[in-house]
Amino acid sequence: xxxxxxxxxxxxxxxxxESPATRWxxxxxxxxxxxxxxxxxxxxxxVEALADGIAASLKSLTSPDARGAIRLxxxxxxxxxxxxxxxxxxxxxxxxxxxxxxxxxxxxxxxLPFSVSPVVAGLCIVLMFGANSAIGGxxxxxxxxxxxxxxxxxxxxxxxxxxxxxxxLIPVMIEQGRAEEEAALTLGASGWRTFRTVTLPNIRWALLxxxxxxxxxxxxxxxxxxxxxxxxxxxxxxxxxxxxMLYQEYLSVAAFSLAxxxxxxxxxxxxxxxxxxxxxxxxxxxxxxx
Amino acid sequence: MHIEIDEISxxxxxxxxxxxxxxxxxxxxxxxxxxxxGSGKTTLLRILGGLEFPTSGxxxxxxxxxxxxxxxERRAGFVFQSYALFRHMTVFDNIAYGLNARPRATRPTRxxxxxxxxxxxELIQLPDIGARYPSxxxxxxxxxxxxxxxxxxxxxxxLLDEPFGALDAKVRKELRQGxxxxxxxxxxxxxxxxxxxxxxxxxxDLVVVMSMGRIEQIGKPQDIxxxxxxxxxxxxxxx
Amino acid sequence: MxxxxxxxxxxxxxGLSLGITLTMLSLVVLLPIGALLLKGANYGLAGIWETVxxxxxxxxxxxxxxxxLLAALFNLVFGVVLAWVLVRYRFxxxxxxxxxxxxxxxxxxxxxxxxxxxxxxxxxxxxxLAAGIGWKIAYTQWGIFIAxxxxxxxxxxRTVQPVVEEIEREVxxxxxxxxxxxxxxxxxxxxxxxxxxxxTGFALALARAVGEYGSxxxxxxxxxxxxxxxPLLIVIQLEEFNYDAAAAIGIAMLLISFxxxxxxxLIQVWSRRRIGYV
Numbered sequence: 001x002x003x004x005x006x007x008x009x010x011x012x013x014x015x016x017x018e019s020p021a022t023r024w025x026x027x028x029x030x031x032x033x034x035x036x037x038x039x040x041x042x043x044x045x046x047v048e049a050l051a052d053g054i055a056a057s058l059k060s061l062t063s064p065d066a067r068g069a070i071r072l073x074x075x076x077x078x079x080x081x082x083x084x085x086x087x088x089x090x091x092x093x094x095x096x097x098x099x100x101x102x103x104x105x106x107x108x109x110x111x112l113p114f115s116v117s118p119v120v121a122g123l124c125i126v127l128m129f130g131a132n133s134a135i136g137g138x139x140x141x142x143x144x145x146x147x148x149x150x151x152x153x154x155x156x157x158x159x160x161x162x163x164x165x166x167x168x169l170i171p172v173m174i175e176q177g178r179a180e181e182e183a184a185l186t187l188g189a190s191g192w193r194t195f196r197t198v199t200l201p202n203i204r205w206a207l208l209x210x211x212x213x214x215x216x217x218x219x220x221x222x223x224x225x226x227x228x229x230x231x232x233x234x235x236x237x238x239x240x241x242x243x244x245m246l247y248q249e250y251l252s253v254a255a256f257s258l259a260x261x262x263x264x265x266x267x268x269x270x271x272x273x274x275x276x277x278x279x280x281x282x283x284x285x286x287x288x289x290x
Numbered sequence: 291m292h293i294e295i296d297e298i299s300x301x302x303x304x305x306x307x308x309x310x311x312x313x314x315x316x317x318x319x320x321x322x323x324x325x326x327x328g329s330g331k332t333t334l335l336r337i338l339g340g341l342e343f344p345t346s347g348x349x350x351x352x353x354x355x356x357x358x359x360x361x362x363e364r365r366a367g368f369v370f371q372s373y374a375l376f377r378h379m380t381v382f383d384n385i386a387y388g389l390n391a392r393p394r395a396t397r398p399t400r401x402x403x404x405x406x407x408x409x410x411x412e413l414i415q416l417p418d419i420g421a422r423y424p425s426x427x428x429x430x431x432x433x434x435x436x437x438x439x440x441x442x443x444x445x446x447x448x449l450l451d452e453p454f455g456a457l458d459a460k461v462r463k464e465l466r467q468g469x470x471x472x473x474x475x476x477x478x479x480x481x482x483x484x485x486x487x488x489x490x491x492x493x494x495d496l497v498v499v500m501s502m503g504r505i506e507q508i509g510k511p512q513d514i515x516x517x518x519x520x521x522x523x524x525x526x527x528x529x
Numbered sequence: 530m531x532x533x534x535x536x537x538x539x540x541x542x543x544g545l546s547l548g549i550t551l552t553m554l555s556l557v558v559l560l561p562i563g564a565l566l567l568k569g570a571n572y573g574l575a576g577i578w579e580t581v582x583x584x585x586x587x588x589x590x591x592x593x594x595x596x597x598l599l600a601a602l603f604n605l606v607f608g609v610v611l612a613w614v615l616v617r618y619r620f621x622x623x624x625x626x627x628x629x630x631x632x633x634x635x636x637x638x639x640x641x642x643x644x645x646x647x648x649x650x651x652x653x654x655x656x657x658l659a660a661g662i663g664w665k666i667a668y669t670q671w672g673i674f675i676a677x678x679x680x681x682x683x684x685x686x687r688t689v690q691p692v693v694e695e696i697e698r699e700v701x702x703x704x705x706x707x708x709x710x711x712x713x714x715x716x717x718x719x720x721x722x723x724x725x726x727x728x729t730g731f732a733l734a735l736a737r738a739v740g741e742y743g744s745x746x747x748x749x750x751x752x753x754x755x756x757x758x759x760p761l762l763i764v765i766q767l768e769e770f771n772y773d774a775a776a777a778i779g780i781a782m783l784l785i786s787f788x789x790x791x792x793x794x795l796i797q798v799w800s801r802r803r804i805g806y807v
Contacts, residue, residue: 123775266632
């Protein structure tokens with residue numbers, strides 16, 4: 001046999017790859033598309049916020065309106081996110097640890113808020129608890145108004161963020177099955193102890209992931225809150241509502257500075273989310289499906 | 291078709307999957323590449339099919355250098371271990387796929403494609419499953435459909451990667467005879483990869499025993515049984 | 530139907546988890562939606578029809594739906610390309626690109642709204658460029674389209690990505706050994722496999738866009754009959770304390786949402802039945 005061996009030219013490409021030209025064209029389109037559609041608006045927030053220098057921007061953030069808005073938004077997130085986390089854990093436990101009729105229907109109901117317009121969500125809360133409704137009228141008479149007050153904003157926020165935690169936990173808990181909990185129970189652990197020492201460690205990263213997304217949405221929700229808030233400065237004006245009011249008053253630097261704070265929050269959220277996806281991919285549902 | 295493998299080697303990064311190996315496959319033979327996992331047998335098969343490219347060496351088909359031919363140009367009927375059926379297509383469309391993929395000038399007419407697919411379904415003795423989807427078939431049926439799909443392109447050779455690997459023992463025995471029959475009917479040069487020495491010995495005209503990227507012995511089944519060339523071969527065929 | 534409603538189980542916490550789930554689901558979601566439907570029922574079909582069947586409402590519903598459809602179509606194509614690039618190619622900056630895809634989910638809509646307006650307004654960076662060729666973006670339907678593309682961008686990518694990851698190389702190789710060119714393989718093998726996921730993402734993006742409010746109202750200009758979206762009409766009715774009219778439009782939008790939810794579920798059932806598990 002011939003001993004001549006031919007060095008193989010680089011033009012060989014595996015059957016499952018596109019040509020380098022196609023590949024680089026698609027990568028370029030992806031970078032360009034995301035730069036124009038997504039990154040440019042993000043950068044615009046900071047450019048507009050710093051249009052008059054950083055001092056002016058920071059000063060606008062210390063105004064009473066801005067401070068009130070930040071405080072309100074933090075309060076609302078501090079109440080609605082834990083409540084939704086509790087719901088998410090309870091719903092995921094009920095759905096994954098028990099067999100019952102109508103499970104798929106229950107999951108559909110939990111997912112429902114994702115397919116309802118935030119404005120319609122706000123409208124629903126107004127019709128349920130507004131001063132014109134039976135319940136709302138009675139509550140107002142007792143001195144507990146819901147709509148145009150903080151409880152309404154919390155309800156609206158909870159409505160739009162309702163599925164976040166449950167959705168993240170259910171697939172993870174389905175995958176993990178019930179064997180570990182059953183083992184703990186046979187070893188004599190109480191129900192609560194089983195949850196705390198067996199279930200919770202298994203779902204903690206998925207829980208954190210869901211809470212993270214829930215929180216980002218809760219702090220940034222605009223449509224649903226706009227309908228129920230009444231937009232009373234210093235009382236029911238959350239950060240996004242205040243941004244709108246400042247923007248309509250042509251206080252561009254103030255509006256974008258406050259928007260910049262929310263944009264930073266979004267970036268931190270993305271950073272933590274990506275870190276979770278890299279370090280705990282095996283314990284997250286999001287990395288298996290979406 | 292006569293296949294010649296001339297001093298083929300393959301590096302994956304720093305590890306050598308194949309040290310230079312040479313092998314001649316006579317036209318119309320049924321050849322088994324036998325060895326444990328990691329012996330380089332699948333790599334060699336994929337090089338023949340044009341799915342991998344050798345680091346050095348040549349592949350000759352009927353004396354012509356085929357090393358530079360793309361996978362599409364090789365016209366090798368390849369049956370994958372997982373069968374790799376297109377699950378969104380019916381069995382009929384799966385088998386017709388290679389004919390439909392031809393450029394318009396050489397593509398058979400619709401009626402001709404239907405005729406050929408029907409004939410292939412008869413050849414694999416599953417005449418009535420054309421309208422089904424792969425998910426509705428048993429493992430053995432899937433394997434035969436994959437074989438029919440590979441035969442539809444009128445291949446110059448047939449390459450099979452662990453064709454019986456995913457099947458239970460009973461079906462395996464049946465399909466062995468099926469492959470033998472199809473080989474004898476079509477007369478195609480056939481190379482299949484297996485780690486099962488019994489399967490190789492029973493089915494093949496020529497067995498190539500491989501280990502760690504090297505060919506240990508080439509011979510007829512009875513010769514290998516009678517005169518193992520190396521301690522590895524002796525141990526492997528008695529295992 | 531001899532099956533019990535809830536099977537006996539040794540698992541603890543049935544009462545507690547069931548109680549929390551149903552109470553909160555009812556209080557936060559079901560009762561409010563019920564209140565909307567009840568309002569609609571009291572108002573009557575005739576009343577709802579009378580409210581919706583006005584030029585301004587039709588124009589808003591039609592505008593919302595048409596531009597959402599176009600934006601979702603854009604995202605369908607771009608999203609599939611993006612999913613492919615992120616899963617199949619290795620290049621510097623891939624992780625960052627992957628994270629950036631989620632920005633529209635993380636960035637509050639009001640922030641996105643004023644940022645897009647700043648960019649595309651006639652004195653903004655992109656607005657000026659467009660004005661150079663006589664193209665007005667902000668305060669026209671183009672502006673709405675861009676905002677809807679922004680909010681819907683991640684959906685298709687995120688539904689298609691896991692499916693691309695699951696495609697077996699051997700299937701693509703099989704196509705090539707049968708003589709198919711790469712383009713033929715992509716068209717006849719890969720794209721059909723991605724179709725159910727891509728359609729699901731498309732429907733999600735569409736549903737999101739139809740209901741979108743925050744990112745659109747700043748850039749839209751909100752001119753009745755021209756750039757006024759359906760959710761804005763609800764807000765306007767509410768500001769005038771016109772609850773019946775708001776409820777009527779709200780119900781119309783709710784029906785559109787339910788219809789799309791149904792379509793998404795049908796797509797999934799259809800694809801599961803057809804493709805199954807091999």
